[in-house]
Amino acid sequence: MTEPPLGAALPRREDARLLRGLGRYVEDIAVPGCLYAAFVRSPHASAVIDRIDATATRAVPGVVAVLTGADLATLAAPLRIAPPIDGLYPVEMPPLPIHAARFAGDPVAIVLAEDRAAARDGAEAVEVAWSPLAAVTSVATAAAAGAPRVDSALPSNLVSRQGYATPGLADAFPAAPRVVTARFGQQRQTHAPLEPRGCIALWDEGRAHLTMRIGTQAPHPYRTALAARLGLRESQVTIDCPDIGGAFGQKIVVLREDLAVAAAARLLRRPVRWHEGRGENLIAALHAREDTVATRAAVDDDGTILALSCEIDADFGAWCFFPANYMARVIALILPGPYRIAQYGYDVRVWLTNKAPSGPMRAPMAITSWVMDGTLDAVARALDRDPLEVRARNLLRPADLPYVTATGERYDAITPAATQDAAATAIGYAAARARQRTDDGPLLGIGLCNVVESTTYGSAFYKAAGIPGSGHEAASVRVEPSGAVIGSCGLMGSGQGYETTLAQALAAGLGAAPDDVVVQLGHTDIAPYGMGSRGARGATAGGGALFLAGQRMRAKVLAIAAAMLGLNAADALTLRDGVVLRRIDDAWQPAGLTLADIARLAYLDPLRLPPGVEPGLHVVLAYDPPAMTYSNSTHACLVEIDRATGTPRILRYVVAEDAGTRINPLVVAGQTQGATSMGLSGALMEHAAYDADGQALAGSFMDYAVARAADLPDFDLHHLDTASPATPAGIKGMAEGGTMGAIGALMNAVNDALAPVGAHLDSGPATPARIWQALRAAGAV
Structure with missing residues (x-):
């Protein structure tokens, strides 16, 4: 059983400052004597750098220095990504490109000036002599015979390939009564945080110490990487994170602009700051999600899945900040989701192209649930069966648990049948199905998506995947002489409400009043070394x-x-x-002591402590969570499509989820709504588009559409609370499942509406224009 204040719907304490405009972001920090940085970026998707001439720039009033890739190569080490994984090629990236740019927006020089305007003017004055090359702008062109190589050090553009198959997979397909194929594609997207990237680097020459003020989700790993590339000891680097205005995976690792700013501050012995514009963020920060997946399902006549195989192709962009197989392989590992599938296999291919580099974005495996449930919809259509019935036939039931998937993932406390029943009931599934029609009126579609969300990512997960690293988290707790409780851990919040929920977790473990607890985050000199915030590990690892x-x-x-x-x-x-x-006579009664009384004695009268008890109250603990813990949910979406325009309108949206012990129901609801909104926005409209020459077409919010409040429905949330047996207090985590479920539920609803007239979308986004084109191709308009 869990203890209060776990489960208490306490208001988010950080909102008191954030909603009044009193947050403190990188841009709010004043540093006297700061230089401002601006970057010179490639206008070409692929081009040789023949010459960089900064003569005119150095004449611009206020410009102090110009550093090229060659200059920075003497100040910082290249990034080498080379985990020992079969099928994954090692790659290397210099601090800034020296010989060639690989995408439109690639930074090739940094200009330092006394003010922001001078830095920008100086960057515009830099003359670069380019020799443009043919660009690789899609997986198809990357895979074509004789295609130009994005990375000349590799034998081809295929940077990673891994496969897997259970022993009986090959025999299952010829013996199956039916084989159903399906195809899915997710368009390229970017994180679009409300606060673009930025940093301030301060070099203390006397102490030989670098302080980096930057919004990062993982302060300690960031410090480790930055120190290593600058040739410093970690004791010479402090990461100090102010408030972060959104991150979603874009602010985890050391990106090239950060490194260049830090190296410049050390070289020039002056503070340097950089703040990117929205256009830079949209075209030059990390992108994500450009995947295509093809599935083959061997099924019985009743819709039972006998075997499943998939082929995944991922467009990873021009440079690798992460192992190229990481996101795509997680998709493959968990693709079977909450279904009984004994025979399974995958072929994962990751390609380099001349586009912005890719990285994790809230739910890096986001396409997974749409692929699995979309395949079940394809099975239902092929067999003329109800999609809900086909799902129910294949879903894991309580009697199946614990269940080990075909890829070795272990489920022990998930409730997919219960969440599906709850979501179907709440959406009014039977009544909605009866309302569907094929006359000239609006088309009605019902979309279901069952989600299994991976959360903890413990050290054993990385070990099994062959990726160096840890999944542990560490916490420090101090009780001061007054009874005030100060906790810290290696996470850093970017909107998750950590200052509230982590304080609740600590208060519950200690038995303190939540108002007496403060959790300090984001400062590497204060918190013990932890792995930071990514995935949905904040509650499970940090809270645990x-x-x-x-x-x-x-x-x-x-x-x-x-x-x-x-x-x-x-x-x-x-x-x-x-x-x-x-405890007196089976009742708890006050003993006449408080935490403050005990703390006062522990610090100020230590001779009264029991023998062997050290003075003071300070604890440091490290926790390595299970290799993987899973939460689950079912999303149900009711969509109406205007046949004349292709415009989709969401009529109802239901989420039934099981996140285990909810530390704070208000925060869980907010995270579910936010993640679901992000998934719907991506499925409906977001697209980091490129033309055939590799030019980015979405360089502003006029071109990169993000859903507004008016574009989104109300969310009807239902909660099951099945505690995990493997984590402290039964916490599971749940920050990414909303994104996964939203993509699948929306796309499945759109295709359910289109199916009666013979139309189909096998890739997003589900914009009115694309839906109308599908209707026209089917002869329905």
Whole structure:
């Protein structure tokens, strides 16, 4: 059983400042004597750098320095991505390109000036002599015979390929009564955080110390990487994160602009700051999601899946900040989702192209659930069966758990049948199905999507995947002499409400009042080394570490309390809301001590402590969560499509989810709504488009459409709370499942509406123009 304040719907404490405009972001930090940075970027998708001439730039008033890729190569090491994974080629990236640019927007020089305007003017004055080359702008062109190589050090544009098959997969297809094929494509997208990237680098020559003020989701790994590339010890680098205005995966690793700014500050011995514009963020920061997946399902006549195979092609862009197989392989590993599929196999291919580099974006495996449930919809259509019936026939049931998937993933506390029943009931599935019609009126579609969301990413996951690294998290807890509780861990929030939920987890473990608890995040000199915020590990890893550290602190506090009360042991004592309670006659009663009383003694009167107990109250604990923990959900979407224009309108949207122990129901609801909104926005309209020459076509919010509040429906949320048996307090995590479910539910609803008239969309986005074109191709308009 969990203890209060776990489960309490406490208001987010950070909102008191953020909603009043009192947040403190990188742009809000004043640093005297700062230089401003601006970058010179390639106008070509692929081009040789013949010469960079900064003569005119150095004459611009206020310009202090210009550094090229060749200059920076003497100040910082290249990034080498070479984990020992079969089928993955090692790649290397210089701090800035020296010989060739690989995408439109590639930074090739940095200009430092006394003010922002001078830096921008200086960047415009840099003359670069280019020799443009033919660009590789799609997977098809990357794979074509004789295609130009994006990375000349590789034998082809195929940077990674991994395959897997269960022993009986090959035999299952010839023996199956039916084989159903389906195809899915997700368009290229970008994170579009409200706050674009930015940083301030301060070099202290006297201490030989770099302080980097930057919004990053993973302060300690960021520090490790930055120090290594600059040739510094980690003790010479401090990462200090202010508030972050959204990240979604774009602010995890050291990107080239950050590195160049830090190297320039060290070289020039002056603070340097950089803030990118929206256009830079849209075309030159990380992109994501450009995947195509083809599936083959061997099925019985009743729709039972006998075997499933998939082929995945991912467009990874021009440079690798992450192992190229990482996102695509996770898609393949968890693609079977919450269904009983004994025979399964995949072929994952990752390609380099002349586009902005790719990285994780909220739910890097986002296409997974649409692929699986979209395949089930294809099976239902091929067999003329109801999609809900086909899902129910294949869904895992309580009696199947614990269940080990064909790829070795273990499910132990998921409830897909229950969430599907809840979502179908809430959306009014049977009534909606009865309302569908094929006359000239609007087309009605019902979309379902069952999601299994991977959360913890413990160290064992990385070990099994052959990727160096850890999945642990560490926490520090101090109780000060006044009874104030200060916790810290290696996470950094970018909108998740960590200052509230992590304080609740710590308060529950310790037995303190939540108002007495503060959690400090984002500063590497304060927090113990942790792996940061990514995936949905914040609650499970960070919350779990703080909960366990609180429990360890509680044990010490109660041992001291027992001595103060003249008891031989603390067995009959507990701590609740900062008050020591004693069990008397099967009832808990105040013992006359508070956490503040015990803290005062521990620090200021240590001679009264029990033998062997150290003065003070300070605990540090590291927690390595299970290799993977899973939450699950079902999304149901009711869509109406205007036949004349192709415009989709969401009539109802339901989410039934099981996130285990909800630390804070208000935050869970907000995370579900936010993740679902992001998924719907991507499925409906977002597209980081390129033309045939590799020019980015979405360089502003006039071109890169993001959903507004008026574009989105109300969300009807239903919660199941099945605790995980493998994590502290039963916490599972749930920050990305909304994105996964939204893409699948929306696209399945659109295709359900189009199916009666013979139309279909096998790729997003589901814009009115694309839907209308599908209707026209089917002769329905």
